[in-house]
Amino acid sequence: MLGKSKKAAGIMLSSVLLLSTMAACSSNGNNNGNAATNNPSPTEAATEGGEKTGIDTSKKVELQFYMLGNAPKDLPKVEAEINKMALEDLNATVKFNFTTWTDWDQKYKLLLSTGQDVDLIFTAEWTQYQQYAKKGAFLDLEPLLPTAAPALNSFVPKDMWDAVRIDGKIYTVPATYKEYVTNGFVWREDLRKKYDLPTPVNIETFEAYMEGIKQNEPSMQPLALGGAIDQTLSDSYLDFERKIVGPMPYGVFATYQKPGEVTAYWGSPEHLEDLKRFKSWADKGYFSKNELNEKDTNQDKLTNGTAAAMIGDNPTRYNNTMSQMKSLHPDWELGYTPYGRTNGYATPVHPIHNGFAVPKSSDNAERALAFYEKLVTDKRYNLLTQYGFEGTNYTVEDGHYKMVGDANTNGFPREGMQGWAWRNPEFMLFEPSYDGVKAIFDELDKIQVPDIYTGFAEDYTEYQAERAALEQVEKQYLFPLMAGQVADVEAGLNTFMEKAKQAGLEKIQEGYKKQWLAYLTEAGIQ
Numbered sequence: 001m002l003g004k005s006k007k008a009a010g011i012m013l014s015s016v017l018l019l020s021t022m023a024a025c026s027s028n029g030n031n032n033g034n035a036a037t038n039n040p041s042p043t044e045a046a047t048e049g050g051e052k053t054g055i056d057t058s059k060k061v062e063l064q065f066y067m068l069g070n071a072p073k074d075l076p077k078v079e080a081e082i083n084k085m086a087l088e089d090l091n092a093t094v095k096f097n098f099t100t101w102t103d104w105d106q107k108y109k110l111l112l113s114t115g116q117d118v119d120l121i122f123t124a125e126w127t128q129y130q131q132y133a134k135k136g137a138f139l140d141l142e143p144l145l146p147t148a149a150p151a152l153n154s155f156v157p158k159d160m161w162d163a164v165r166i167d168g169k170i171y172t173v174p175a176t177y178k179e180y181v182t183n184g185f186v187w188r189e190d191l192r193k194k195y196d197l198p199t200p201v202n203i204e205t206f207e208a209y210m211e212g213i214k215q216n217e218p219s220m221q222p223l224a225l226g227g228a229i230d231q232t233l234s235d236s237y238l239d240f241e242r243k244i245v246g247p248m249p250y251g252v253f254a255t256y257q258k259p260g261e262v263t264a265y266w267g268s269p270e271h272l273e274d275l276k277r278f279k280s281w282a283d284k285g286y287f288s289k290n291e292l293n294e295k296d297t298n299q300d301k302l303t304n305g306t307a308a309a310m311i312g313d314n315p316t317r318y319n320n321t322m323s324q325m326k327s328l329h330p331d332w333e334l335g336y337t338p339y340g341r342t343n344g345y346a347t348p349v350h351p352i353h354n355g356f357a358v359p360k361s362s363d364n365a366e367r368a369l370a371f372y373e374k375l376v377t378d379k380r381y382n383l384l385t386q387y388g389f390e391g392t393n394y395t396v397e398d399g400h401y402k403m404v405g406d407a408n409t410n411g412f413p414r415e416g417m418q419g420w421a422w423r424n425p426e427f428m429l430f431e432p433s434y435d436g437v438k439a440i441f442d443e444l445d446k447i448q449v450p451d452i453y454t455g456f457a458e459d460y461t462e463y464q465a466e467r468a469a470l471e472q473v474e475k476q477y478l479f480p481l482m483a484g485q486v487a488d489v490e491a492g493l494n495t496f497m498e499k500a501k502q503a504g505l506e507k508i509q510e511g512y513k514k515q516w517l518a519y520l521t522e523a524g525i526q
Helices: 075-090 104-112 127-133 150-155 156-163 189-194 201-215 229-242 270-284 298-304 317-328 339-343 365-375 379-387 435-445 462-480 487-502 505-523
Strands: 061-067 092-098 120-123 184-188 307-315 334-338 355-357 396-398 401-404
Touching: 061 365, 075 092, 075 365, 075 379, 092 365, 104 120, 120 365, 127 355, 150 339, 150 365, 184 189, 184 201, 184 317, 184 339, 189 201, 189 334, 201 229, 201 307, 229 270, 229 307, 229 339, 229 462, 270 462, 270 487, 298 307, 298 317, 307 317, 317 334, 317 435, 334 339, 334 435, 339 435, 365 379, 462 505, 487 505
Parallel strands: 061 092, 061 120
Antiparallel strands: 120 355, 184 307, 184 334, 396 401
16 A cells, blocks of 8 residues: 555456465564574574574675655664564664655666665555566565575465466565555545535535535645645546546556457547546645645645545555544544445455565575565564554554554554555454444455456566656646646647657557557456
8 A cells, every 4th residue: 555546557367366364373482592693504594483494694684675655753763673683583684765755656766777775675566566577677586485485485375476476477475465455535524524515425526525625614725636646636536437447557548347448548538528627626726736746645634634635545544544633633534435335346456566576686685585574474573563662652452553642743653664565464453443444345345346457567668768758748748737737728738648649659558558458368358
């Protein structure tokens, strides 16, 4: 999950993912009695449950671990404690690096394209895992796992290992927690009740809600979008209103119901109609004129009361936002309508959605995997990196997670490191409010359909230069259109299309469409 709504961009068609709760062998002791010392013989580092890694830990190393987003305030304390354990267990220390949510995609691209010192890095379809894997950015983990991380190798079900394969190889360790990260409308429910506004269940009722906020709370921004407006606005809108099969790039469009009928959305009458709608929202003051330069996350805007709604977010992040908001403002409420409730279908998360890879540039691949195994299967590592210090950052009451202090004073809120990928269902702690998320999941289970998009792995080698040029054209000409900053929308769209075609749009779309149709045929998707 990310701190943003899409973050867009998939291998095997995975029908319904039936994940059983896995029991991970773990120890609550300070060490397991077989941990490597600072000068061990080049034999075996111990793992939980008595399994051995069989890797050479004689040389002390520092692992460079890269996360997306913002670092929690108490990260240095958590990192220090983790390093005490890792030094004893694996003769290694780790440096947790964070990109921040500002221009994370550019930073991510640089990390993987410039050969920087990176040993573990977050992956997902929205960070283009499939494309980076095809381009050779990551190591094939399959030969390393049995030796470096045997407990992790057996912990992850075989069907999930198979589901993340690209060209037959495993380049990421998938998360095993089943959830839905499909979108839904999010809004301040206490304000909806106060002003007797409609419950957002579609675009029309969402617009009516925003208008009500504008009229009754003029100092509050009705809609939070942020700088990644292509993801938070356009992609969410296409997901709900146009029922797009997935976050298809380059203006390529196909519906979930008819994925083989591929058309061009950019420049179409539908595109013009949608841009005019966004412009009307901007003109009515539903979102900031400076939206493209906003630095706060959309979730933070709801938490601190500067905005009243998001057009799309997933159930788990909605719950996290609500919990942090209530820690500061107990009388405030958030409402949520999953798109599936209106549209009639929802896709469970694909194993590709949250994972960690070892980049080709890593000099410590085996140690990196052994450390990641600790994060997933060792309860000490897992709880510390997911929730911070018990008694300082959180307590457990009646089996539920409880934050110490509030969102402003707590130095390590729940999943404060964005540690979605190393969630272990056996160790996870939830707030009482998470029962509401489980209820949403139960509702979506009844209408679940296979994710037929995320399994697709694009290879953009033939149009890489054009793709880079098009990316700049989007930011220069399309983003301002979506943000309502262009007075004449039709003329602005014509200009964007002209520039996009000059950058090679038609070549890109044709290449993408050819690969997409081949994927559908190979996967047997009609």
